Amino acid sequence: MLKISPDKLQPGMKLVKPVISNNGMVLLGEGMELTEKWIQRIVDMGIENLYVEGSQEPAVPKEELLAQLEARFKYIQDCPYMVLINKAVSEHIEAMYE
């Protein structure tokens, strides 16, 4: 899933989530393929975030996320279950970059 702003929309992109107007109405259902005309309407209505097919790598490099993780756990590595939690989070971060 890729989150993008309306100005980056291209015809042919497929919605992963429905487009919801600012007053809560569903305008376009998920799975719809965007056309030039729909994109113009989305822009006109000032809808902010859209979700289309595609993948998004985290903006921060993996090594940096893992280093930050280590810093957050610096003082509590010896506490019960924290190793298990630390390991789960680090595997989760690794998986984000696969």
Place this chain on the structure above:
Amino acid sequence: MSSQIIKVNQARIENIGALPTVPGTLKLISSVIANPMLTLDEISRFVSNDPALTAKVLKMVNSAAFGFPGRISSVSHAIMLLGLNVVRGLLLGISVFEIMEKVMAGLWGHSLACASAARTIALQRGLANPEEISVAGLLHDMGKVLLILEYPKQYEEVMNKANSAGVTVIEMESEYFSDPHPSVGKWLGAKWNFPRNLLEVIAFHHSPEKAKLAPMEAAIVHLSDILVRARGIGFAGDPFVPAVNPAAFEKINPSAEEIKMVLERIETTLESEG
């Protein structure tokens, strides 16, 4: 270290709506949700009369934190599905944390991710009330908001000191304030007639072993708080992960796979929140 511990003024916390820094919406919302006789119809009308508030409520209930993605299109529908107490908590969360984003950037993200994590764990354990646990996750840190509103300078000092001493804010709070943020949050919740289970979770999210009415819920929000910080999402006042309470962890007894599922849910919540 501070020379003198500040006695947190309970009466002022309970009347937080009277503070000049608190915007009108919150004052109005607090006067509505504090009414114990509030009906579904009244709250629905109140929210529907404010388009900006309606949009925020709908955005929230359609987010991963509540698990009805894109399916709730009106406030009355939201209240029917979620119940009055959950919507009351939501309204408070939305209004209180909005003020906070200006003072403590990241607390909203932390709270939202906790709501999502708590709901996921509740579902994994087959609990009957996942939405109520979501709201507890959303509101668990509201005491921090109140302390910052009432004592902005001192709280900033608490955060700075916690950071340089390598401890969490809850530990540093006790050197500055007579009452830490869980107690302060509970005061206001009690004043606003929150359900007793929710009050317990707010009061004991750092000491879940003290919960009597809702020990499982308190353990879940406690663990959610830790997982969200472990992943480094949002900001709760300090850069460190607090140690998990072993008894609370054992009560939930999550597998490594279940923990990773929770982390994945958190990512999706934030993606959709922006």
